[in-house]
Amino acid sequence: SAVISQKPSRDICQRGTSLTIQCQVDSQVTMMFWYRQQPGQSLTLIATANQGSEATYESGFVIDKFPISRPNLTFSTLTVSNMSPEDSSIYLCSVAYRDTIYFGEGSWLTVV
């Protein structure tokens, strides 16, 4: 299996600020994804993080709000920019490894 580490695990952020979430996986993977899970809700795909090229965003998510980096096959970052209370969510890093999708523990963000 693939082991995913996310940082921070939890944070309280001020409105209008930005926060970068880091995702580190213990194996080289081609596909990395970022999901959002709002309180009590299901998971929604934000974007696919592509190594060596721009991320591919899903409908409703834009690069200016959620810039993503993917410098190598084991690491990615997601930035949540200009945060508002509506951005309070769990942000989950996910990877496809040997035909299975694995998730990190999530980064719980509360915007005040």
Next chain:
Amino acid sequence: QQQVKQSPQSLIVQKGGISIINCAYENTAFDYFPWYQQFPGKGPALLIAIRPDVSEKKEGRFTISFNKSAKQFSLHIMDSQPGDSATYFCAARTKGGANNLFFGTGTRLTVIP
């Protein structure tokens, strides 16, 4: 539009009973159907998965039943235990696609002693 529909939203089962969660889909391009278990404060963990070439897969107390013609699949938890209390998500992935998952809305299972 929800690509994978999941029911029920919540489920209460007595210890030792059978928990059943159902999912349905429309997209015939889906070729991989995993179930995830999520405890409060944790990320989703893969529980069991099935491909459409089989009708059933069993791992311990967990069984997936798959009905390709009806485009439905379900999770059965036999001999449910209080430790099984969690939120369960079904999901589906398209073959040859970007490898990302479409999730159901989740079922909160409570197993009472």
